[in-house]
Structure formats: C-alpha cells, structure tokens
Amino acid sequence: MEEIRIQNISKDFDGFLAVDGVDLTIRSGELFSFLGPSGCGKTTLLRMIAGFETPQRGNIFIGDEDITDLPPYKRPVNTIFQNYSLFPHMTVWDNVAFGLKIRKVPLPEIQSRVSEMLQLVKMEDQSAKYPAQMSGGQKQRVAIARALINKPKVLLLDEPLAALDLKLRQHMLIELMNIHDAVGITFIYVTHDQGEAMSISDRVAVMDKGKVVQAGPPDDIYERPASIFSAYFIGETNLITGQVIGIEDEYIQLRCNMGDGEFFEIDSTFHFRPEVGQQLTVSLRPEKIAISRNKPRIQDDINVLKGSIEDILYLGSHTQYIVTVGKLKFRVFSQHKRVYFDDTALDWDEEVWLFWHDTDSWLIDEMPDEAAYASESMVHPPRFGKREQSRNIAEEQ
Ligand SMILES: Nc1ncnc2c1ncn2[C@@H]1O[C@H](COP(=O)(O)OP(=O)(O)O)[C@@H](O)[C@H]1O
Ligand SMILES: [Mg+2]
Numbered sequence: 001m002e003e004i005r006i007q008n009i010s011k012d013f014d015g016f017l018a019v020d021g022v023d024l025t026i027r028s029g030e031l032f033s034f035l036g037p038s039g040c041g042k043t044t045l046l047r048m049i050a051g052f053e054t055p056q057r058g059n060i061f062i063g064d065e066d067i068t069d070l071p072p073y074k075r076p077v078n079t080i081f082q083n084y085s086l087f088p089h090m091t092v093w094d095n096v097a098f099g100l101k102i103r104k105v106p107l108p109e110i111q112s113r114v115s116e117m118l119q120l121v122k123m124e125d126q127s128a129k130y131p132a133q134m135s136g137g138q139k140q141r142v143a144i145a146r147a148l149i150n151k152p153k154v155l156l157l158d159e160p161l162a163a164l165d166l167k168l169r170q171h172m173l174i175e176l177m178n179i180h181d182a183v184g185i186t187f188i189y190v191t192h193d194q195g196e197a198m199s200i201s202d203r204v205a206v207m208d209k210g211k212v213v214q215a216g217p218p219d220d221i222y223e224r225p226a227s228i229f230s231a232y233f234i235g236e237t238n239l240i241t242g243q244v245i246g247i248e249d250e251y252i253q254l255r256c257n258m259g260d261g262e263f264f265e266i267d268s269t270f271h272f273r274p275e276v277g278q279q280l281t282v283s284l285r286p287e288k289i290a291i292s293r294n295k296p297r298i299q300d301d302i303n304v305l306k307g308s309i310e311d312i313l314y315l316g317s318h319t320q321y322i323v324t325v326g327k328l329k330f331r332v333f334s335q336h337k338r339v340y341f342d343d344t345a346l347d348w349d350e351e352v353w354l355f356w357h358d359t360d361s362w363l364i365d366e367m368p369d370e371a372a373y374a375s376e377s378m379v380h381p382p383r384f385g386k387r388e389q390s391r392n393i394a395e396e397q
Pocket of ligand 1: 013018036037038039040041042043044045
C-alpha cells in the first residue's frame with residue numbers, strides 16, 4: 001500500500017492558475033476529500049492525479065513511482081464522475097465486466113469478479129437492467145462497481161452524489177464509507193458540500209482559488225480553522241474583529257468595535273502569540289454561545305455580552321437566534337433543552353445575555369473582507385480590507 005504525494009503541483013489554463021502550488025500527502029487507505037467552492041480547482045487537481053491533465057509544474061508520486069508523465073491507462077487509479085458515464089447500450093453486468101473483457105481476462109474469473117463487485121454495491125439482483133431502467137443512486141453504484149473491478153490502488157470520485165436528492169445522498173454517503181472499508185484502498189473524494197466532506201472523510205483539504213488553505217481531520221478544521229476562509233466555509237461562524245489590548249499567560253484581551261461608537265472587551269485563549277495593538281479576528285461558532293434572559297454569574301474565563309434578539313428561526317433540533325450587539329449581529333444556535341436557565345421561550349426584541357468560554361473564541365491572524373464574507377453569519381467588523389477578486393462562496397450551496 002502506497003501513499004500519494006503531490007509536490008508543488010500547478011496548472012495554468014491560458015494564464016489562469018487553476019491549481020497553484022499544491023503540496024499534499026494522502027495516506028494509503030485514507031478517505032481523503034478536496035473541499036472548496038465551485039471553481040477553486042478541485043476537479044483540475046483530481047484530473048492531474050488521474051492523468052487527464054498535465055501539470056506545468058510539480059510532480060505526483062504513488063509510493064516511489066513518479067506518475068506525473070504516465071498516461072491515464074497506466075496509472076493505478078480509476079475515476080467516478082457525477083454523470084456516471086455508463087454505457088447506455090450495455091446491461092449492468094456488461095458495464096461492470098467491460099474492463100476485464102478488454103483485458104481478456106478468462107470468462108470464469110470475469111463472472112466471479114463481477115458478481116463479487118455487484119454484491120459489494122448491492123446490485124446483484126439488477127444485473128440484467130440497462131442504465132435507462134435505473135435510478136440515479138443505482139447508476140452510481142454500478143459506476144462504483146465498474147471502477148473498482150480493475151482493482152485500482154486509488155479511486156477518485158468527483159462530486160459523485162451531486163445529482164442525487166438529499167435523502168439518497170445521505171444514504172449513499174454511508175454506503176460509500178462501507179465500500180471504502182470493504183475494499184481498503186485510497187479514496188479521493190471531491191465535493192463543494194462541507195457536510196459531505198466532514199461526515200465521510202478521514203482528512204479534508206480545504207481549497208480556495210487553486211490553493212490548499214488547510215488540510216486535516218474534519219474536527220480539527222472545524223474547531224481550529226487556520227484562516228477566515230476555513231472558518232467561514234466549513235460550518236457557520238461569527239467573525240469578531242478586535243484589537244489586542246492585553247496579553248496574559250493564558251489569554252489575550254481584545255477590544256472590539258460594535259460599529260456604533262461603542263466597544264466591548266472579550267478574552268480569548270491563543271495558539272500563536274499576537275502583539276499588543278495588533279488587529280485580529282475571532283471565529284466563534286454559533287453553538288458555543290449560550291443565550292439567556294438572565295445575566296450569568298461573572299466568571300474569569302467566560303465572556304459576557306448584552307444584546308437584543310432580532311430574529312428567531314425554529315429549526316427543529318435547535319433554534320437560531322440573530323442577536324444584535326450594537327451594530328453587530330451574532331448568530332447563536334440553542335438546543336431545545338430546558339434544564340439550564342429559562343423555562344419560557346425567548347422572544348423577539350427581548351434583551352438577552354450572550355456568554356461563552358474563552359477557549360471557544362478561536363483566534364485567526366487575519367482580517368476579513370466585506371466582499372467575500374458579508375452575510376448575517378458574521379459580526380460585521382468596523383473596517384474591511386479590499387479584495388480584487390471576490391468569489392461567491394454561497395454560489396453552489
Ligand atoms: N480545460 C479548461 N480550460 C480553461 N479553464 C479551465 C479548464 N478546466 C478548468 N478551468 C478553470 O479552472 C478553474 C478551476 O476549475 P475546476 O478544477 O473545474 O474547479 P472545481 O472542480 O473546484 O469547481 C475554473 O475557473 C475553471 O473555469
Ligand atoms: Mg469540479
């Protein structure tokens with residue numbers, strides 16, 4: 001079993017850098033995802049691993065073998081696309097057997113391997129059907145069986161579930177994880193859907209404008225985003241900007257502009273050492289904030305703000321509150337437990353207290369910019385930088 005090493009790979013389409021100096025090591029047997037908004041270069045990177053695109057710069061290794069210049073058919077990889085690309089005039093059985101037939105594998109072996117693959121994807125009783133007679137989910141299963149029958153070392157999946165409806169997608173995600181466990185090979189999974197990537201992957205590479213901006217296990221990216229882009233693209237977050245006014249052993253103090261001439265101060269633990277006077281961003285996940293009409297007991301390691309409820313959205317498992325603090329808007333998720341503070345539901349325009357633990361304020365050494373991050377989910381910072389090229393992050397959500 002061999003790892004895939006992507007070294008400083010770049011791909012330029014007529015002066016447009018679709019993939020920009022990507023370095024990644026994907027471990028053998030991993031279920032690894034490329035996650036990012038539409039147009040960030042995921043497919044191009046995947047196609048370079050498959051051999052359908054040639055990089056201008058960099059190398060790709062599988063184990064010790066440099067595969068950068070190998071044609072696709074000589075690489076130990078196989079690709080599954082969103083549109084299934086099954087042969088419409090062939091039955092399920094023939095579609096799956098095709099790769100073995102052209103390699104002139106003896107018929108008894110073909111029969112046993114096709115039946116093993118159809119069993120793996122739970123399509124053994126559909127083998128006589130044609131693609132037009134099957135649902136999207138079934139076609140995708142056949143495509144998986146066909147891709148795996150040649151025993152590739154790596155399976156590449158480019159948004160394989162994008163054409164399916166939500167329930168089926170959730171079901172197929174679990175199936176894919178089971179198939180991955182059963183075959184034990186490396187899967188590289190491309191998606192713009194952070195929920196898919198988070199739930200399925202051992203590790204995720206977050207991509208933005210051709211670059212990998214962060215790679216790690218899903219919980220690491222969610223809890224410890226390395227950039228505003230990571231914090232904002234994965235899950236929901238509040239971005240609070242402020243100036244460092246004090247540094248203690250275990251936490252820093254930030255002075256934050258509420259946008260109406262007033263300021264509040266919050267504390268945050270830190271994972272890099274900022275300087276007094278520096279401007280920073282804090283990412284604060286909505287579910288980490290407690291909300292109550294009663295003022296919490298003052299404690300050293302708890303941040304407390306007073307605000308007013310502007311919006312309430314009932315979401316079944318939890319309620320989302322938009323709470324204004326000065327001109328800032330905080331998004332807060334509150335689960336429907338009635339054991340903590342209030343027995344009666346909070347109401348519109350009600351004055352409330354927001355509070356959260358210092359360790360839940362996650363520092364990011366960067367300032368947000370309006371074009372890319374303006375939305376209700378952020379606390380609007382007093383000053384924004386300019387960005388030449390803004391991309392619509394929500395475009396494909
Ligand atoms: N063959 C091509 N010729 C020119 N531009 C391309 C080509 N393929 C992709 N691009 C551009 O490269 C960028 C990255 O595309 P792609 O890798 O398909 O992104 P993603 O899969 O993340 O949506 C896009 O701006 C796209 O328009
Ligand atoms: Mg794509």
